[in-house]
Amino acid sequence: MSMITKLRVITIDVTGTLIAYKGELGDYYCMAAKAVGLPCPDYKRMHEGFKLAYTEMAKKHPCFGFAEKIPNIVWWKTCVRDSFVRAGYDYDEETFDKIFRRIYSTFGSSAPYTIFPDSQPFLRWLRGKGVIVGIVSNAEYRYQDVILPALGLHKGSEWDFGVFSGLEGVEKPDQRMYEIALERAGNIAPGEALHIGDSMRKDYLPAKSVGMHALLLDRFKTPDAQNWRKSGAIVLPNLVAVQDWLSSQQKDT
Known part of the structure; x- marks a missing residue:
């Protein structure tokens, strides 16, 4: 059985995962x-x-x-x-x-940001598979209302719900961010959820602590990725690789 068939919701970080800053x-x-x-x-x-x-x-x-x-x-x-x-x-x-x-x-505009070319296709692929997609980000309201839509990431076509720290009053690595995400997805069981991010401290560990699956993206070949792998984390280079991983047969099913 592939991983994607076991999941009902996938949450995803924004900066460094779906989009990046342009320049300094x-x-x-x-x-x-x-x-x-x-x-x-x-x-x-x-x-x-x-x-x-x-x-x-x-x-x-x-x-x-x-x-x-x-x-x-x-x-x-x-x-x-x-x-x-x-x-x-x-x-x-x-x-x-x-x-x-x-x-x-x-x-407050799309000007300082660039979207990774695999972000929109990946999110649409997930939703096409019937997976609920949530955004979990330490960001203020303009990410939800202005920036993500301006970059082509729209609620309803690329993602279903958002958990933004500026709107919730909690922020990663507080595990409450992930509990809110599970509630917002329809009280989904943690074992049927996966979080994708680029920080061991803010993404991987708190998601795992509530019982979710988690994996890390290493888009920029960070030296930390070696330690992430040593600690047992799944680390992949981009969302194309994540899609392949989700679609492949898993041995631990």
Whole structure:
């Protein structure tokens, strides 16, 4: 019996699994600054500043400020301002507003992202097999409402339901994300569900902890993949390989 015949729902991560960022964060911050007549910020400093600012914001106000009902744009404005300050750029309010509006608009569109060529065919293949497809992502509402549809990943044709941290108030690796997914799929038994992602900590381990099947994608040949395999995880290079794996006869049936 092939694996696909044993599954009723497959959940899948977004960034690094279905889509990826185009270029570097600094590219977009630089373009925004140049658009208002300022010199381009230092890419490396900008990237490091953003990492620190984002980590701090996610710690203080998790799930994009869900519990405190912080508006999405306010959460990001605080984060982006702190990113610039940490990188050594402290603009006046009017200048920063112009820069931020461009950055917020850009990252709320499909512009900074690219979809892997195997993503849409794979999701459609799953749904054609009668499998329920869910998106499980540490992302804010714009992924669901704007970004995924703009990239050709539509609810109803490529996926059936989403579990987004900014809308749920929990985030991976909290296993509650996966429990919500099983509930949303129609209270499917964990043993009839598979999760696909690219992080051992955020995807594989929490999905397995609730009793789901799980596998990892290694699209970028990460050094971590060797340890993933050693720990017993199924690691595949892309969704074409996942489709082949799901269709093949499994020995452990």
